[in-house]
Amino acid sequence: MIRINLLATDRGATKKKVGAGVTAAQRVTIGAALILLSTVVGIGWWFWSLQTESKQLDADIARAEVEAQQLRSVLAQVQKFETEKARLQQRVSLIEQLRRGQTGPVHILDEVSKALPDRLWLVSMSQRGADFTMEGRTTALTGVSDFVTNLQASTWFGAVELLDSQVDQTPAGDIVRFTLRATSENPEAPPAPAAPAGRGAPPAR
Numbered sequence: 001m002i003r004i005n006l007l008a009t010d011r012g013a014t015k016k017k018v019g020a021g022v023t024a025a026q027r028v029t030i031g032a033a034l035i036l037l038s039t040v041v042g043i044g045w046w047f048w049s050l051q052t053e054s055k056q057l058d059a060d061i062a063r064a065e066v067e068a069q070q071l072r073s074v075l076a077q078v079q080k081f082e083t084e085k086a087r088l089q090q091r092v093s094l095i096e097q098l099r100r101g102q103t104g105p106v107h108i109l110d111e112v113s114k115a116l117p118d119r120l121w122l123v124s125m126s127q128r129g130a131d132f133t134m135e136g137r138t139t140a141l142t143g144v145s146d147f148v149t150n151l152q153a154s155t156w157f158g159a160v161e162l163l164d165s166q167v168d169q170t171p172a173g174d175i176v177r178f179t180l181r182a183t184s185e186n187p188e189a190p191p192a193p194a195a196p197a198g199r200g201a202p203p204a205r
Contacts, residue, residue, distance in 0.1 A: 107156055108132070108184055115150035117143050130184050133163075138176045141165070151182050158183040 112134070116122070120138035127133075138144055144165060151160045165178040 107186075111154045111156045112151070115147055115154060117146040117150065119143055120147055132182050132184060133179065134182065135177075135179050138178070139173060141167075141176055144176060144178045144180075148180060151180075155187045156184060158185045 112122070112125070112132075117138075119140065120136060120143040122134055122136040124135045125132060136147070138147075144162065148160050148162060151157045160182045161180060163179040163181055165176060168175045168177060
């Protein structure tokens with residue numbers, strides 16, 4: 001009697017069936033699940049990196065605002081200092097101008113007094129800017145000429161112009177009335193700053 005062991009054959013077939021149980025549809029499902037998982041992980045990491053970068057940018061902006069506030073405070077102090085400096089410079093310039101103006105009339109009157117010849121006197125003297133108008137009397141025309149010459153010789157006067165002269169006959173003798181204008185110059189004034197080299201010079205050919 002022949003016996004055939006069918007059990008061993010069935011076991012091998014069963015093992016093959018277990019391995020062949022993963023179908024193509026299941027493999028696609030598993031692959032799609034892995035892709036979805038990796039996508040979720042990637043999106044999560046990207047979102048986390050964006051959150052970190054946003055926090056860093058917020059911190060940088062806050063620090064920049066603090067620095068800008070400090071710079072604005074420093075700028076306000078600098079502007080205040082510049083304003084105070086300009087005000088002090090104006091005061092110094094005004095004081096210097098007043099100091100020069102105080103000594104100028106004294107020298108002018110002194111020079112006029114020195115320039116007066118004998119038998120000549122002034123009736124009035126007025127100033128308009130740098131021009132002085134003088135009215136006077138003398139007993140001779142030569143006195144007027146000497147007065148003009150003396151004023152022109154002074155370093156405190158520039159141009160001297162005789163505006164008018166008339167002779168009045170009186171019982172005591174002739175009286176010459178005259179009016180002249182003299183332009184004052186201050187020899188003690190500082191020289192004007194020189195123009196920069198090359199400024200206003202004709203272009204080279």
